[in-house]
Amino acid sequence: MKILTLVRQxxxxxxxxxxxxxxxxxxxxxxxxxxxxxxGVEEALRLREGGAAVEEIVALxxxxxxxxxxxxxxxxxxxxxxxxxxxxxxxxxxxxxxxxAQVAQAEGVSLILVGGxxxxxDSQALGAATAERLGWPQLTWTxxxxxxxxxxxxxxxxxDGNESFRVPLPAVVTTQQGLNEPRYPTLPNIMKAKKKELRxxxxxxxxxxxxxxxxxxxxxxxxxxxxxxxxKDPQAAAAELLDLLxxxxxxxx
Amino acid sequence: xxxxxxxxxxxxxxxxxxxxxxxxxxxxxxxxxxxxxPPELLRGAAELGLFGLSIPEEYGGVGLGALGxxxxxxxxxxxxxxxxxxxxxxASIGTSGLVRLGTEEQKRRFLPRMASxxxxxxxxxTEPSSGxxxxxxxxxxxxxxxxxxxxxxxxxxxxxxxxxxxxxIAVTDPARGTRGMSxxxxxxxxxxxxxxxxxxxxxxxxxxxxxxxxxxxxxxxAANLLGPEHLGYREALGILTNGRVGxxxxxxxxxxxxxxxxxxxxxxxEQFGQPIAEFQAVQFMLAEMEVxxxxxxxxxxxxxxxxxxxxxxxxxxxxxxxxxxxxxSQVADKAVQVAGGMGYMKDSPVERYYRDQRLLRIYEGxxxxxxxxxxxxxxx
Ligand SMILES: Cc1cc2nc3c(=O)[nH]c(=O)nc-3n(C[C@H](O)[C@H](O)[C@H](O)COP(=O)(O)OP(=O)(O)OC[C@H]3O[C@@H](n4cnc5c(N)ncnc54)[C@H](O)[C@@H]3O)c2cc1C
Numbered sequence: 001m002k003i004l005t006l007v008r009q010x011x012x013x014x015x016x017x018x019x020x021x022x023x024x025x026x027x028x029x030x031x032x033x034x035x036x037x038x039x040g041v042e043e044a045l046r047l048r049e050g051g052a053a054v055e056e057i058v059a060l061x062x063x064x065x066x067x068x069x070x071x072x073x074x075x076x077x078x079x080x081x082x083x084x085x086x087x088x089x090x091x092x093x094x095x096x097x098x099x100x101a102q103v104a105q106a107e108g109v110s111l112i113l114v115g116g117x118x119x120x121x122d123s124q125a126l127g128a129a130t131a132e133r134l135g136w137p138q139l140t141w142t143x144x145x146x147x148x149x150x151x152x153x154x155x156x157x158x159x160d161g162n163e164s165f166r167v168p169l170p171a172v173v174t175t176q177q178g179l180n181e182p183r184y185p186t187l188p189n190i191m192k193a194k195k196k197e198l199r200x201x202x203x204x205x206x207x208x209x210x211x212x213x214x215x216x217x218x219x220x221x222x223x224x225x226x227x228x229x230x231x232k233d234p235q236a237a238a239a240e241l242l243d244l245l246x247x248x249x250x251x252x253x
Numbered sequence: 254x255x256x257x258x259x260x261x262x263x264x265x266x267x268x269x270x271x272x273x274x275x276x277x278x279x280x281x282x283x284x285x286x287x288x289x290x291p292p293e294l295l296r297g298a299a300e301l302g303l304f305g306l307s308i309p310e311e312y313g314g315v316g317l318g319a320l321g322x323x324x325x326x327x328x329x330x331x332x333x334x335x336x337x338x339x340x341x342x343x344a345s346i347g348t349s350g351l352v353r354l355g356t357e358e359q360k361r362r363f364l365p366r367m368a369s370x371x372x373x374x375x376x377x378x379t380e381p382s383s384g385x386x387x388x389x390x391x392x393x394x395x396x397x398x399x400x401x402x403x404x405x406x407x408x409x410x411x412x413x414x415x416x417x418x419x420x421x422i423a424v425t426d427p428a429r430g431t432r433g434m435s436x437x438x439x440x441x442x443x444x445x446x447x448x449x450x451x452x453x454x455x456x457x458x459x460x461x462x463x464x465x466x467x468x469x470x471x472x473x474x475a476a477n478l479l480g481p482e483h484l485g486y487r488e489a490l491g492i493l494t495n496g497r498v499g500x501x502x503x504x505x506x507x508x509x510x511x512x513x514x515x516x517x518x519x520x521x522x523e524q525f526g527q528p529i530a531e532f533q534a535v536q537f538m539l540a541e542m543e544v545x546x547x548x549x550x551x552x553x554x555x556x557x558x559x560x561x562x563x564x565x566x567x568x569x570x571x572x573x574x575x576x577x578x579x580x581x582s583q584v585a586d587k588a589v590q591v592a593g594g595m596g597y598m599k600d601s602p603v604e605r606y607y608r609d610q611r612l613l614r615i616y617e618g619x620x621x622x623x624x625x626x627x628x629x630x631x632x633x
Contacts, residue, residue: 069260069264072261076264184268184301185264186300187301187302187306187315187317188302190265190268191261191315191317194261
């Protein structure tokens with residue numbers, strides 16, 4: 001069986017983003033593989049290392065040329081080859097799911113791993129949308145995964161707790177923090193990754209036009225009131241604080 | 254012209270930086286207090302490939318050129334400098350002689366174990382009576398049948414207390430003067446007559462251990478002669494020339510870390526009702542640090558590129574080493590100033606860098622010796 005793992009490139013958690021022309025401007029920001037996707041790549045590698053009959057692990061990314069860097073990271077971690085659907089168009093998760101589903105079918109994969117939530121736009125829709133298009137079961141927020149033959153078992157978080165599951169492949173799995181501890185690519189593996197296949201593809205073949213149009217962006221600024229309470233008299237200070245929380249901030253009744 | 258590092262090198266820098274800042278830094282205080290690098294960290298470094306940086310792929314190394322090695326050294330410089338010192342003494346001066354001059358048999362014998370971190374390496378030229386004046390070393394190596402008998406004392410030898418292999422420079426023919434020197438591959442633990450002295454108590458770079466190496470009728474197999482007999486001073490010091498660019502790159506990384514710490518501190522520390530970053534006096538220190546970093550980085554990148562192009566870098570390696578290490582001292586001083594009292598406290602990495610960085614202006618040729626090399630080359 002083959003595994004497809006989706007890789008997105010996002011600003012580093014500490015990167016400072018700018019807005020220019022009403023759009024997020026990533027110029028100069030450090031870009032990395034989305035942490036949620038790292039869990040996916042790592043899990044694919046672990047399934048294989050754990051003895052599951054994984055023939056090939058393929059990483060897929062869409063986006064501008066720079067996204068290659070994130071794919072190289074996946075290759076350096078141990079993925080066998082990569083596909084880059086190169087486009088300067090930003091794809092929302094629903095449009096992206098069109099690409100993922102079609103690549104999955106063309107490549108004949110039976111397990112798709114995607115991040116549970118995007119680090120940049122916070123969307124959780126990609127896994128669901130991909131599963132819907134393919135008519136495959138989806139397991140969201142997975143914390144544990146094992147593969148025996150064609151049966152996937154594991155645990156995942158649901159609204160009212162943590163559930164064990166067992167599903168026959170094919171399936172879509174979304175990751176979350178705690179699924180595993182992603183490895184650092186080692187220097188020799190980064191060298192080896194240079195020789196692995198990174199195939200380029202264009203977006204036109206997929207008919208995946210974005211359905212969401214960004215009309216404007218703003219950086220959220222946090223305004224502080226800087227109100228100081230004199231603490232000389234603790235009783236009075238506590239009373240004043242309670243009064244402020246109750247009547248001004250209205251956070252307690 | 255293109256000033257962007259190739260993607261794979263940037264990826265390596267990210268991996269090494271991540272390891273240094275997350276894994277090594279977490280144990281920094283322990284390294285400071287015990288003067289030992291925990292074995293898990295050395296294993297981590299070995300898995301990452303750091304011990305094989307400059308070893309060709311066919312011997313199990315990463316097989317990086319000068320640009321790649323220096324890119325990694327810059328990332329290494331962003332973390333604990335004592336830890337970085339262990340790696341650089343091994344991967345730079347400890348390895349480069351063997352890679353450059355070794356026979357196939359010698360390479361097969363040592364390089365794979367060096368790449369895996371099993372055999373840590375070092376380089377020994379300095380003696381108590383000849384430091385800067387390295388042409389005047391006294392350690393003798395006399396051929397007797399199929400061994401060389403070594404007598405003499407080396408000191409301040411990095412990694413000696415943990416080394417499986419030392420590249421040792423000794424005099425094989427005093428009559429030939431500086432042309433009468435040779436290099437030897439010496440396995441300290443396995444060579445009777447080689448003693449490692451007590452570990453030096455240093456100002457900084459804790460965890461990177463140095464010591465005396467004493468040779469008393471030590472018999473080194475003739476098969477361990479590295480390169481031709483009477484290799485000469487210039488060739489022997491060629492091992493150091495390449496090391497010098499690496500030092501410039503490490504210094505650049507150290508400056509970058511100090512600037513990052515200073516910027517973060519300046520933005521959050523408030524005095525007189527505002528972040529100290531609002532004061533122009535503080536801004537100027539940050540700006541000066543940035544200039545030092547940018548110029549040092551350009552220099553090491555240029556020299557590394559020259560090495561990869563096969564150009565003679567004797568002068569330029571000294572230019573880069575001199576400049577970057579002198580700048581680093583200034584940057585470390587400013588970083589302490591920006592941090593205020595906190596920069597003087599053991600809990601601050603700034604305090605540690607302030608001590609650790611000082612060595613870079615001394616070893617692998619003092620700043621004065623770099624100036625001599627540059628001037629002699631200009632006047633030749
Ligand atoms: C922690 C540490 C680790 C080391 N690791 C190694 C190692 O792994 N292998 C190794 O072989 N060596 C190593 N060294 C030795 C190091 O390279 C020497 O200390 C260095 O070359 C300076 O020699 P010295 O200490 O004898 O100082 P000296 O040569 O005595 O210098 C003292 C001062 O005189 C100046 N001076 C000397 N000659 C001149 C001149 N002609 N013109 C102008 N000024 C001059 C120097 O610049 C310096 O300021 C290490 C040293 C230290 C401290």
